[in-house]
Amino acid sequence: MDAYLPADVHFAWVGDDIVTLDARNDAYLCLVGAATVVRDRQGGRLEILDPGVFDLLRDAGLAQGEPDPAPRRIALRPQACLSPFEASDGDGLGFVLSGLRSSRRYHGRAFLDLIDEVRGLERPTESAASSTALSQCVAAYRAGLPWIPRQGVCLHRSFMLVCFLAERGVAADWVFGVRTWPFAAHCWAQVGPLVVGDDLHKVARYTPILVV
Template identity: 40%
Template sequence: MGSAPILRFPCSIRVFLQVERGGPVIDPAASKHTSRHTPDAVSAAEDVYLCKVYEDVVVLDLKADRYLCLLDAGTWLHPQPDGRLILGPDGPTEDLVAADIAVRGFIDRQRRASKTPTLELSGSHKTSPIETLWAALQILEATQVFRRKTLEQLVAAAIRPPDIRGRRTTSAQAFGAYKHAVTWVPGEGECLQRAFILKRVLAGRGIHADWVFGVRTWPFGAHCWLQIDDMVVGDTLARVSNYTPIMVV
């Protein structure tokens, strides 16, 4: 088997730069730590998320706010939805542990998986001036929360949604108010900021939406969007279908 170098993506999730080669190499064939008998029981390290994209495995290190790509690792590394990592007999366990990608033992991280999206909620919907004003205030508040936060801090803030204010509404009504209000609020930002703000607007009306982070390779790209069950909110099926989910908040 050929080597599987780690391609480092030395950037925040907010800005994706050109892939730089030449990072440390994880080579199952050459590793002196390779187990050639019973595969070791390992799990993703805390705050580390993995997914398989074709023959590669992409790693999201939440604390470091960066992505890594393990070339051809999909032949020996199989991430599971609960955080466990199934390694083939030639999987370089020690190297994964040393790189802070994995820890020994099967640990149920209780991570959530997103449903395959089949619907989208992206158009404008009727709303009242009061609802639009409320949404605008929520957008301004969420924008303040978003500023100068790391990805880890944003995820923590998203897990603790704002208190429900006012009456509960349907997802279409809440999204309609957001769409009308956002045109009057400057600085909507890129997908990370948009999804964070919309998630808080929906949560303020008692609506839970999954915050899905996805990746693609060759060329590398990352995107995030909201889903309610199998319905994409504020984005399109055509766009999100290009990405493989790696983390759901």
């Protein structure tokens, strides 16, 4: 039978398991072995082989019988990492000022509010930034980041970077990924298949679950 993901509920298929993210409550779950009975049909559509499983997912608020009209974005597979050392100079002060502004919008906010904040950014539909311009943005991020207080988690750092890139006219995705055994979640900025401000080898260990 067909079923659909509710708004702000996201699934990632990791081996035989499914990891769920309920962005409304900032809650992850691992459904062990669920990939054998719940298949991904893209765009938030599910194929469920056991009707009893649908009942369980529906009662948990993780599935519904009608599609959500909002389109869902899909992350491109990361293929390369943009190094800040490719640029001779970066505007570290510019990032500090941007990071302090976005930090005021970050602290004390619910997870779904942060997602809505990024969704509301004025980002071009396509980024025309050159590799050199992107490298300068990342160099500025690396140089200015130590001057931003309370930025020890990837959620805060990548939020600041996506906001900074939007200010510079760069269309960057905010990508969230998960892994299992042991479970971990991570988020990063990505421009097309290019990982920005993070390590490709680290990011490649995660399966994307949400793209903003």
